[in-house]
Amino acid sequence: MQTGIDRSSPLPFYHQLKQLLLGDIEQRGLGPGDRLPGDHELCATYDVSRTVVRQALAELETEGVIERIKGRGTFVAHPKTAEGLVQSLTGLYEDVAARGGHLRSEVRSLEVTPADAQVADDLDVPVGHPVITIERLRFVDEEPWVLTITHVPEELAPGLVDEDLSHQSLYALLESKYGVRLVHGRRSVEATVAGASLARSLGVSRGAPVLVLRSTSEGQDGRPVESFVAFHRGDRSRFEVELSRHTGGAPRPLMIVTG
Known part of the structure; x- marks a missing residue:
């Protein structure tokens, strides 16, 4: 199991860090609401820049794995x-x-x-x-x-x-x-x-x-x-919405409702 950033790997550092954090959450058995290390601690632990840390955390947040609460820190997210x-x-x-x-x-x-x-x-x-x-x-x-x-x-x-x-x-x-x-x-x-x-x-x-x-x-x-x-x-x-593409016939326009 990878435990640090492989600097010879063609994979971007942020992607490697993301996988490391996912593995850490699983290995430690962390659940919803459990706190994760802060940005500065992650920078020091994995010897990467804050930009790398922020990008890795941003992707994990978008995927619903973590939630970042301003002024409090980073936590394992509750499943949706x-x-x-x-x-x-x-x-x-x-x-x-x-x-x-x-x-x-x-x-x-x-x-x-x-x-x-x-x-x-x-x-x-x-x-x-x-x-x-x-x-x-x-x-x-x-x-x-x-x-x-x-x-x-x-x-x-x-x-x-x-x-x-x-x-x-x-x-x-x-x-x-x-x-x-x-x-x-x-x-x-x-x-x-x-x-x-x-x-x-x-x-x-x-x-x-x-x-x-x-x-x-x-x-x-x-x-x-x-x-x-x-x-x-x-x-x-x-x-969740399943989509299919139909050919032929008049297309149905995207409906945007305002007000």
Whole structure:
């Protein structure tokens, strides 16, 4: 096992240092939150410049291996939950379970409310139409991960307000008990920062990065049956998208939404 920089190797010093640090993390059995040596210590230990150290650490941070906290130091990063929610019509419950994790929901509200203009537009119902509103703070392996606000037209799931949604999939319940099958959907992701209230809920600092996932799902007849907005911790979540290239036909332009 390499223990230092090989100065005769054609590999760049920063790449060698990156591999050395990965090996050190594995050999020492370091886990999320464990502290790593600082820049100056790494320079002295491996006899390299600070530029080399910074480049190696920058790549490890980009890859999600470490996290650098200003004023505190460098730490082994917490793994992010990879979610296919953008490309497939699954819920967080299914995504986490498929990866062997545990999801628990703290149901903050579950009630019938009149649809406001935005919800009415999403669900294609009149303003004021009764919808079931579900607000859940969701924990992955007992760590707050995402705050989700979901709306379902009341007539599609009578009795849903009496269900316990702490440990079960809403999508599975809608399909198995109420016969509401979700077959198509539209989802978008945007970046924002956490305000004071959201920061408290997610256990992050005010101004921390947040990924906002917005979704509308349709049933077999093409009518909307569910919509939600979910505020994901930016330091714990990433979205995976599989791409394929199709030849022929008119290209679909990149959509950029502002405002």
